[in-house]
Amino acid sequence: MIAAQAATDVGGQLLIVSVLVGAVRSGTSIFYAALGETISERAGVINVGTEGCMLAGAMSAYAVTAETGNPWFGVLGAAAVGGALALLHAYLVIARGANQLANGLVIMFLGLGLTSLFGASYVSREINGFKPYAIPGLSSIPAVGDILFNHDPLTYLSFALGPAVWFLLFRTRWGLLLRGAGERAPVLSSYGYSPERIRYIAVGLGGLLAGIGGAQLSTAVALTWFENMTQGRGFIAVALVIFASWHPLWAMGGAYLFGAALALGPELQVRNVGVNQFVLDALPYVMTLAVLVVLAKRSFQRAPEGLAEVFDAPPVS
Amino acid sequence: MTVIDSPPEEITVAPEAPTKGTNDLARRVGSWVVAYLGALAVFGAFMALKGVNPFVAYRDMFDSTLMNSASLSEVLIKAAPFLLAALAVAVPARGGLVNLGGEGQIVMGGIAAAGVALGLEGKVASGLVMVAMLVGAMVAGALWAALAGVLRVGAGINEAISTLLLNYIAIDVLLYLISGPWKDSAGFGQLASKPLADETRLPTFGSDGRIHLGVFIAMAAAVGIWLLLRSTSWGFQLRVAGGNGEAARRAGLPVAKLLLSGLITGGAMAGLAGAIHFAGVEGQLRPGMTFGFGYIGFLASWLAGHHPIRIAGAALLLGAIAVAGDSLQIDAGLPAASVNVLMAFVLFAVLGKKPRLAGASR
Numbered sequence: 252m253i254a255a256q257a258a259t260d261v262g263g264q265l266l267i268v269s270v271l272v273g274a275v276r277s278g279t280s281i282f283y284a285a286l287g288e289t290i291s292e293r294a295g296v297i298n299v300g301t302e303g304c305m306l307a308g309a310m311s312a313y314a315v316t317a318e319t320g321n322p323w324f325g326v327l328g329a330a331a332v333g334g335a336l337a338l339l340h341a342y343l344v345i346a347r348g349a350n351q352l353a354n355g356l357v358i359m360f361l362g363l364g365l366t367s368l369f370g371a372s373y374v375s376r377e378i379n380g381f382k383p384y385a386i387p388g389l390s391s392i393p394a395v396g397d398i399l400f401n402h403d404p405l406t407y408l409s410f411a412l413g414p415a416v417w418f419l420l421f422r423t424r425w426g427l428l429l430r431g432a433g434e435r436a437p438v439l440s441s442y443g444y445s446p447e448r449i450r451y452i453a454v455g456l457g458g459l460l461a462g463i464g465g466a467q468l469s470t471a472v473a474l475t476w477f478e479n480m481t482q483g484r485g486f487i488a489v490a491l492v493i494f495a496s497w498h499p500l501w502a503m504g505g506a507y508l509f510g511a512a513l514a515l516g517p518e519l520q521v522r523n524v525g526v527n528q529f530v531l532d533a534l535p536y537v538m539t540l541a542v543l544v545v546l547a548k549r550s551f552q553r554a555p556e557g558l559a560e561v562f563d564a565p566p567v568s
Numbered sequence: 569m570t571v572i573d574s575p576p577e578e579i580t581v582a583p584e585a586p587t588k589g590t591n592d593l594a595r596r597v598g599s600w601v602v603a604y605l606g607a608l609a610v611f612g613a614f615m616a617l618k619g620v621n622p623f624v625a626y627r628d629m630f631d632s633t634l635m636n637s638a639s640l641s642e643v644l645i646k647a648a649p650f651l652l653a654a655l656a657v658a659v660p661a662r663g664g665l666v667n668l669g670g671e672g673q674i675v676m677g678g679i680a681a682a683g684v685a686l687g688l689e690g691k692v693a694s695g696l697v698m699v700a701m702l703v704g705a706m707v708a709g710a711l712w713a714a715l716a717g718v719l720r721v722g723a724g725i726n727e728a729i730s731t732l733l734l735n736y737i738a739i740d741v742l743l744y745l746i747s748g749p750w751k752d753s754a755g756f757g758q759l760a761s762k763p764l765a766d767e768t769r770l771p772t773f774g775s776d777g778r779i780h781l782g783v784f785i786a787m788a789a790a791v792g793i794w795l796l797l798r799s800t801s802w803g804f805q806l807r808v809a810g811g812n813g814e815a816a817r818r819a820g821l822p823v824a825k826l827l828l829s830g831l832i833t834g835g836a837m838a839g840l841a842g843a844i845h846f847a848g849v850e851g852q853l854r855p856g857m858t859f860g861f862g863y864i865g866f867l868a869s870w871l872a873g874h875h876p877i878r879i880a881g882a883a884l885l886l887g888a889i890a891v892a893g894d895s896l897q898i899d900a901g902l903p904a905a906s907v908n909v910l911m912a913f914v915l916f917a918v919l920g921k922k923p924r925l926a927g928a929s930r
Binding site for chain 2: 299479532
C-alpha cells in the first residue's frame with residue numbers, strides 16, 4: 252500500500268524535491284547527534300559512543316511513548332538516558348583517565364546491550380508517535396513547502412537548534428569558556444574556572460542531543476523499534492563533525508547530505524531506475540573522505556587542540 | 569601462599585614485567601576481583617529488573633560456557649577472530665597509530681576469501697584454494713588499511729577517522745556484492761553469497777569437529793606478531809617512530825614507511841580474521857556476519873595494553889562473554905546482545921583503572 256502511494260506521488264513530485272524531502276526527514280536524527288558531538292568535541296572530548304546514546308534514546312523514546320501515549324514524554328526520556336550514558340563516558344575519561352576512543356566504543360556496546368535487554372518487549376508494540384504537521388501557509392509554497400514545512404515537530408525544533416548552538420558556542424561567554432576547555436584548558440584553570448566541570452556539561456549535552464536524535468528516528472520517522480536500529484548513524488555523526496570542521500551549521504548541511512544519499516536510492520527505485528542502494532549508501536562516506544583530502548590541513552587545524560591529544564595515541568612500550 | 573622472601577624491589581625479572589612487591593600484587597589482584605564482581609553485580613541487577621534470577625542465569629551462563637568441551641570449543645572459535653582483530657590494533661598502536669578500521673578490514677578479508685573461492689573452487693586442489701583464500705584475505709585487509717595509511721602519511725588525514733569511514737564503505741561493498749553480482753540465486757530472498765563447497769571449508773579438529781584451523785592460525789599469529797615486535801629491528805624502529813616521529817626522522821628512520829607498514833601488517837591480521845570466520849564458520853557471506861568484531865578487537869587490544877600474548881587472554885575473555893550471551897538467550901530468554909552490558913562494565917572497570925597515560929586525556 253505504501254509502495255502504491257509512493258508510486259502515485261511520483262508523477263506529482265520532481266525527483267529532486269522528493270530527495271530533499273527525504274534528506275531532511277532522514278538527516279534530522281543524524282543532525283541532532285552531530286550537533287551534540289560538536290558541543291562535546293568543542294570542549295575537548297570525543298564521544299564515539301554517540302551511537303550508543305542515539306540507540307538508547309531511540310529505545311527509551313519508543314518505550315516511554317508506548318507506555319504513556321505521549322511522544323513528548325518519550326523525548327524527555329530519550330534526552331535523559333542519552334545524557335546519562337554520555338555522563339558515564341565523561342566520568343570515565345575525565346575522572347578515571349580512560350582512553351576516549353576505547354571508552355566511547357564501550358559506551359556504544361553498553362547502549363546496544365541495554366537497549367536489546369529492555370527493548371525486546373517493545374519490538375512488536377505499536378505507538379502513537381509524532382505526526383508531520385504542515386505549517387499553514389508556508390507548507391503550500393511549491394517544493395520548498397514540502398521540503399521544509401511539512402515535518403514532525405522534532406525536525407522544526409532542529410531548525411532552531413542549529414543556529415542556537417552556533418550562537419551559544421560563538422557569541423556567548425559560556426561558549427567561549429566551553430571552547431576554552433577544548434583549546435586551552437590550563438588557561439581556563441588559571442582564571443579560576445574548572446575545565447572538568449565544563450566538559451561534563453558539554454559531554455552531557457552532547458549525549459542529550461544524540462538521545463533526542465534517536466527519539467526522532469524511532470518515534471517520528473520509523474515508528475518502530477528493533478535491535479540496533481540506528482545502524483551506524485551515531486558513527487556517521489562523529490565523522491560528520493570533522494567533515495563540518497566543528498561548526499554547527501556545517502553539521503546541519505552535512506547531515507542533510509547524508510540524508511539525501513539515504514533517500515536517493517528508494518526514490519530512484521520508485522522511478523524504476525536500477526541503482527544498487529548500497530552503492531548510493533557508500534557515497535557519503537566516499538565524499539567525506541574526499542572532502543577530508545581536499546581540506547586536510549585546514550580541517551585539522553580547526554580541530555580543538557584538546558582533541559589532538561586523543562588522536563595522537565600515546566606510544567606503547 | 570608459601571613463605572618465601574619476596575624479591576627485593578630493584579631486581580627486575582624480565583624487561584617486560586617490572587617486579588612488583590607481593591603486597592602490590594595482592595592489591596592489584598584484589599582490585600581486579602572487585603572490578604569483575606562489580607561488573608557481574610551491575611549486570612545481575614539489570615537482569616533482575618527484567619525478572620530473571622541473576623544467580624540462576626549466571627550459573628547457566630557459566631555451565632554452558634566453561635563446563636563442557638563443546639562450549640569450550642565455541643569460546644575458542646569466537647575468540648579467534650577477536651584475537652586477530654586485536655592484533656590489527658596492537659601493531660599500528662606500536663607506531664602510535666589508532667586503527668579503528670578492523671571492522672572494515674575484516675569485511676574486506678571475508679570478501680576476498682569469498683572471491684578467491686568463487687574463482688578457484690573446482691579448478692584447483694581444495695588445499696590450494698584454502699591457502700589462496702587466506703593469502704588473498706590478508707592482502708585485501710592490508711590494502712584497505714593501506715588506504716588509510718596513505719591518507720595519513722600523504723595528506724595528514726587522521727587514521728582514526730579515515731579507518732572509521734572506510735568501515736562503512738567496506739560494509740557497503742559487501743552488501744553490494746551479495747545483493748548483486750555474487751548473489752546466491754538459491755538464497756530464497758536472503759542476501760547471501762553462494763555457500764563454500766564442503767571441501768574448501770577450513771579443516772576441523774577435536775572430538776566434536778568444531779574447532780577449525782583458523783583457531784590455530786590466530787594463536788600462531790599472536791606468537792608471530794609478538795616475536796616480530798619484540799625481536800626484530802622493524803619492531804624496534806616502529807616503536808621509535810611512534811614514540812617521537814621527529815627524533816626518529818633525524819636519526820634517519822623512514823618514519824612514513826614504518827607507519828605505513830604497521831598499518832598494513834595490522835590490516836593483514838584483520839583480513840585474516842575475516843577469512844577464518846568466513847571459511848571456518850559461516851561458509852558464505854551474509855550481512856552483519858562479522859558485526860562488532862573489529863570494535864571488540866580494538867577493546868581486547870586496549871584491555872591487554874596492546875601486548876600480543878596478553879591479547880590472547882583478553883580475546884578469550886571476550887569470546888567467553890559472547891558465548892555466555894548465546895546461553896542467556898537460550899536459558900533465560902533474554903536477547904543475546906544483552907550480554908554487551910556485562911562486557912561493557914568489565915571493560916569500564918579495566919579502562920577506568922589504568923594510570924593516566926601521558927596525553928591520553930587531560
